[in-house]
Amino acid sequence: MTVLFTNLRIAAYIFVFALSGTVLGVAGNFAKLFLPHVQHDYTIFSLVVPSVTVLALLCLLQFAQPAVEVTAHVALGILWLTMGAWTSDIIGPVQCYILGGVTTPTNDGTMSARSYCYQMKVLEAFSWALFISCFVVVVVSLTSRAVAFGRRFAWSEHISQLGWFGEFPGYPTEAIYPRPHFAPYPYYPYQAGGGYVQQMPGHSVVIQPGVNGAPPTITQMPAALAP
16 A cells, blocks of 8 residues: 555646646636627636636545545536637637737737637647546546455545555555455464364364473364365
8 A cells, every 4th residue: 555646646636737727827818808798608618617627626635535536527527628629619720820910809909819829729738638637537447446455435435545556445554454365275273272262154173282281273274174
């Protein structure tokens, strides 16, 4: 068990925060230039999506469960998919460098069409990047592995309990959950000292005399292997 998944998750969140902040900044500039009369619907939507993303990630950092995280990532993925598709529809395959000297109308006048094009290209690229960054498949895979390892309530536990691929689930400071025992012939020796030995189901108790006055050794083994 390590904190590798937790560290990777935090790094991914920092990446998403950075891109969402950039999109929010560009959208805020568009809001100043275009609202309330030019590109009203798109400008408002471009403000809402990164704002919701930042708020959702802040909440997930504090109250994170795999079930909640998957639901939030699916919703955010749909928003960023819509954002990317809408931006691509508006800007299309325009080559920005050929727009030198061209202007586009704003709420109070005009602005450089080349500058507007570059900013729209940034929104388009970052929207697709953020859509891809929704790691729903990773969370589902790791949680399913945790359930297979015996953590029946992994979907409702804190997401930091998930182990990365090739690791056992659970935080290093917590008690380790029981794990499957793969020894071919498990033996359970007990030293007799007047205590009571509980026979395990399907096992036989074998008593071997002690040597030189030592107490006898009591061993449990599967009934099929008992002499």
